[in-house]
Amino acid sequence: MSKALLPSPSIVLDPSHARRFLLLHQRLLPPRRLKGKAGALELFEHLGCIQYDPIDIVGRNPDLVLQARIRRYRPALLDRLMHTEHRVYVGWDKMSALVLRETWPSFARHRALMVKQHGGPEAQAMKVAPYILDEIRRRGPLSSVDIEHEEKVDWWWGRPTRLVHASLEILSSMGIVLPHHRVRSVRYFDLVERILPAEILNAPDPHPDDQSYEDWHVLRRIGSLGLSPSNGAAEYWWGIMGVKGGEARAKVLTRLAEHGDAVAVGVAGVPKRTFFVRTTDLPTLEAAAEPDGRPAEAAFLGPLDNVTWDRELLRQVFGFDYCWEIYKPKEKRTYGYYVLPVLYGERFVARAEPAFDRKNRVLAIHGWWWEPGVRPDDSMADALRTALSEFAAYLGAVEVRLGDSLASNRTLRRTLGISSRRRAPTAR
DSSP: OOGGGSOOOSEEEOHHHHHHHHHHHTTOSSSSOEEHHHHHHHHHHHHSEEEOOOOOSSSOHHHHHHHTTEETOOHHHHHIIIIISOOEEEEEESEEEEEEGGGGGGGHHHHHHHHHHHOSTTSHHHHSHHHHHHHHHHHOSBOGGGSOOOOEEEOGGGOEEEHHHHHHHHHHHTTSEEEEEEETTEEEEEEGGGTSOHHHHTOOOSOOSHHHHHHHHHHHHHHHHSSEESSSOGGGGTTOTTOOSHHHHHHHHHHHHHTTSEEEEEETTOTTOOEEEEGGGHHHHHHTTSOOOOOOOEEEOOTTOGGGSOHHHIIIIIOOOOOOOTTSOGGGOSSOSSOEEEEETTEEEEEEEEEEETTTTEEEEEEEEEOTTOOOOHHHHHHHHHHHHHHHHHHTOSEEEEOTTTTTOHHHHHHHTOOSSOBOOOOO
């Protein structure tokens, strides 16, 4: 990166101030304070996007993000927003993500790029597209299994898949179809004009030139985390067209600072990193200057929660070294397959490996690792029990157990309030 392009920080935060700001911005200090549909829509508006991952061990990543922030959240709320009211849709922001439908016009450039890259008549997936679209037009929303065509192609990670499935994915990225509803893990697609309102589909791209778009998307990405690193993990900045590499990003960040849309910020003890905060978030930064004095609460966060997007930031500001190990071979994992960060107040105090048996409605905790130096007292234990109770209720669990490897850990059992066999408590 051409460091000379970046403005010097005009604000330097101590790490505790930075932690409180990040968590306040993320609606996690305290957790579970948003309410219902209005709270979910406010969160989407505030963060811009929530990363979408369909792996469902204890809920999909968007469900995990929402349950940590919305009181008495249930997955039916997100299904309603996605598949009944179509207020949010699966688009491409930072990777695959859920975004508000009102942002549809702003992503016109990405859809055009998908058409350019994948929409030519020579593209294999496009050869079957007219047939698929005719079937959907005639029969209504369809899944790939409803469309008879058995040819296969190599797809993500070199895995073979049905050509119909690949074509539906590409048509969705182009904005020609969108998921209409889901039956368990199967998605049903419909024509976009039968899903989104005409006033949104027909709205012009609000960004008249590339610079306007780049400024909008970089500022949006700053808001998705709150305290955004100008350097660091490349994937944090993925999906912003025209802003590839550190120098291009630095130009946009400098322009945003010069226009008064963003402010350069430093964190004491974190050398060689400049962060950016949206100007509109400065009141939250001010509110985070001192602790509010309320008792600390706890929450289980998703592995792709927005607050975890920059792993280096987690290490430098929270002292929490977190890596999602789902794609590592079992023998190379330090912790487990699907491990969630456990937040308590301003700190990450533990990691948990849960799994939900849907048939028997049993939530099992197969792994639990305290962070170094954490000694749970009565206040922390009370907060963790409430968080576990809320988490079980979100899943619809009727029983919470410790897995076999933890079953003899009486201290953990007592801390989490789990008896040898126990019905899930009613969420408070």
